Amino acid sequence: MTRKTTAEATVDSLVQHGIDTLYALPGVHNDHLFDAVHQSGGRMRVLHPRHEQTAGYMALGAALATGRPQACAMVPGPGVLNAAAALLTAFGTGAPVIALAGQIPSDAIDRGWGHLHxxxxxxxxxxHFTKYAARIGAAAEAPGLVAEAVRQATSGRTRPVALECAIDTWGREGAVPDVAPLPVQRPPVDEAAIAQAAKLLGAAQRPIIIAGGGALDAGPELLAVAELLQAPVLTYRRGRGVIPTTHPLAVSLPVGHRLWQDADAVLAVGTRLHFAQSNWGTDPALKIVRLDIDPEEQVRLRRPDCAILADAADGLRALAAALPGHNPPRGRREDVAAHQAWFAERLARQEPQMGYLRAIRAALPADGVVVEDVTQVGFVGRLAFPVDAPRRYISPGYQDNLGWGYGTALGVQAALPDRAVVAICGDGGFMYQAAELATAMRHTLPVVAIVFDDGTFGNVKRIQEQQFGNRLIAHDLANPDFFQFARSFGMAAFRARTEDELRGTLTEALAARAPALIHVKVGDMPSPWDMLALPRVRGFEEAWRPALP
Known part of the structure; x- marks a missing residue:
């Protein structure tokens, strides 16, 4: 054993687990933690934004872009609450974020004495919004708790974890054991379940596959099963890019909805399957096979006909080996192509959003990353932006929290310094973290923020117009001159209005490899919600009922 402070032991253990960046703001409760990073000899760095929420979002973006654990830190009380939105989003998106939370003096915890924070x-x-939370009580405990936290974050369904440490514990020395990283736990594949799934799917004439964020590391295996079954693969938001969206079997949400009404089997891989089961409807004629590493997820809403508890790649590999004995020839590509032609015609009416998305795709390198905030262009992007590999289109998932995009994009850029990163923002969402332009400049993070400015909360306004008799309230925005605002930080700034102008300015901004903002003044845009909020198409004769216990 060697003697170290708790903070030094924590930093050393994080480095041992391959974590070399801490996204955090300094604060008195964590002074010893920051000093330990300073003394790490460059093995760990700190990137400090201007708000704890952004620290959380940066760690989240880095985790979503790489699939590897990332660390953030915050002071207790207000700092933890500031970061809570990011940690909640990490929970919803399955991101392995390690949150280090400061705490008041150890002898005063939960006594209500009124300590700072x-x-x-x-x-x-x-x-409530992490998979595992524990308190580090001494230096000797730090390596083991860090190892367990990383194991929890990366085993099974990946999710955020938290370690809390008191202000007086961080700096206290003790004898520290050497604890090696713990192995990631993956359940063994149940061969009986695989055989049952192969029979169910093999007997189907019109199978469909729905893949979510849990399938992102199983692209080749998923494609092998899809081609065996000749089954269209629906991806939306978190799953986009698991197979290239240009593949003949790759379909978006509206096409998947059309196929759902006649499907006789569905293979759901790493997805909550929420939209399809709760909104589109199910009935006994639809056989449901769920492949998920989370046993709780498999029985939500309706008990499946077959449940496979496995890592997506492991389960799909086994399924591909079992299918040939049960799988007749099918011809699905012409049917899928006809639906795709319908979808292309529908998208043609979604201008100017589609034009802006074409411009972004044309200017962005093939391996570039788009982070979609909650905005009118982003709503269409999650349906139509071409994505040829996993983790190149980053979406907030079901939390869908306004304002997450720019800070998350900064984290993506920090983790992938050689890649081009674009944040698609609306004026409302961008102002949540507009001050983080300072962070981009301070740490030379060449994210290009595209701010689509319509001077309003667009969704709010549309709902009030359509559902509340045009009684408009709290939708209008007072914005800065975004061009001059960016320049006030010393950042490159551009203006664009048309598709061609956006393509040109984005090409120039990306080529400079420096932080930049492009201001795009827009007006009202046509609603995409008929392609997003899709109606029930089956199971009308059955009352909805929850899954059996």
């Missing part, structure tokens, strides 16, 4: 039951609160 005191928050009652902070550890319990963290447990």
């Amino acid at each position: 005191e928050l009652h039951d902070q550890l319990g609160l963290l447990g």
Whole structure:
């Protein structure tokens, strides 16, 4: 054993697990932690944004872009609450974020004495939006708790975890054991379930596959099964790019909805299957096979006909080996192509959003990454932006939280310094983290933020117009001159209005490899919601009922 402070032991253990960046703001409760990073000899760096929420979003973006654990830190109380939105989004998107939360003096925790940043039951609160939360009580505990936290974050269904440490514990020395990283746990594939799934899917004439974020590391295996079954593969938001969206079997949400009404079997891989089961409807004629590493997810809404508990790649590999004995020839590509032609015709009416997306795709290198904030262009992007590989289109998933995009894009860029990163933002969402232009400049993170400015919360306004008799309230925005705002930070700034102008300015901004903002003044845009909020198409005769216990 060697003697170290708790903070030094924590930093050393994080480095041992391959974590070399801490996204964090300094604060008195974590002074010893920052000093330990300084003394790490360059093995760990700190990237400090201007808000704890952004620290969380940066770690989230880095985790979503790489699939590897990333660390952020915050002071207790207000700092933890500021970061909570990012940690909640990490929970929803399955991102392995390691949150290091400061705490008041150890002898005062949960006593209500009124210490600076005191928050009652902070550890319990963290447990509501993390997979695992624990308190480091001494230097000797730090390596083991870090190892367990990383194991929890990366085993099974990946999710954020939290470690809390008191202000007086960080700097306290102790004898520290050497704890090696713990192995990632993956359940063995149930061969009986695989055989059952192969029979169910092989007997189907019109199977469909729905793949979510849990399938991102199983692209080749998924494509092998899809081609065996000649089954269209629906991806939306978190799953986009698991197979190239240009593949003849790759379909988007509206096409998947059309196919769903006649499908006789569905293979759901790493997805909550929420839209399809709760909104589109099911009935006994539709056989459901769910492949998921989370046993709780498999029985939500309706018990499947077959459940495979496995890592997506492992399960799909086994399924591909079992299918040939049960799988007759099928001809699906012409049918899928006809639906795709319908979808292309529908998208043609979605201008100017489609034009802006074409411009971004044309200017962005093939391996570039798009981060979609909650905005009118982003809504169409999650349906139509071409994505040829996983983790190149980053979406907030079901939290769908306005304003997450720019800070998340900064984290993507920090983790992938040689890649081009674009944030698609609306004026409303961008202003959540507009001050982080300073962070981009301070740390030379060459994200290009495209701010589509219509001077309003567009969705809010549309809903009020259509559903509330045009009684408009709290939708209008007072914006800065975004061009001059960016330039005030010393950042390159551009203006664009048309598709061609956006393509040209984005090409120039990306070529400079420096932080930049492109301001795009827009007006009202046609609604995409008929392609997103899709109606029930089957199971009308059955009352909805929850899954059996």
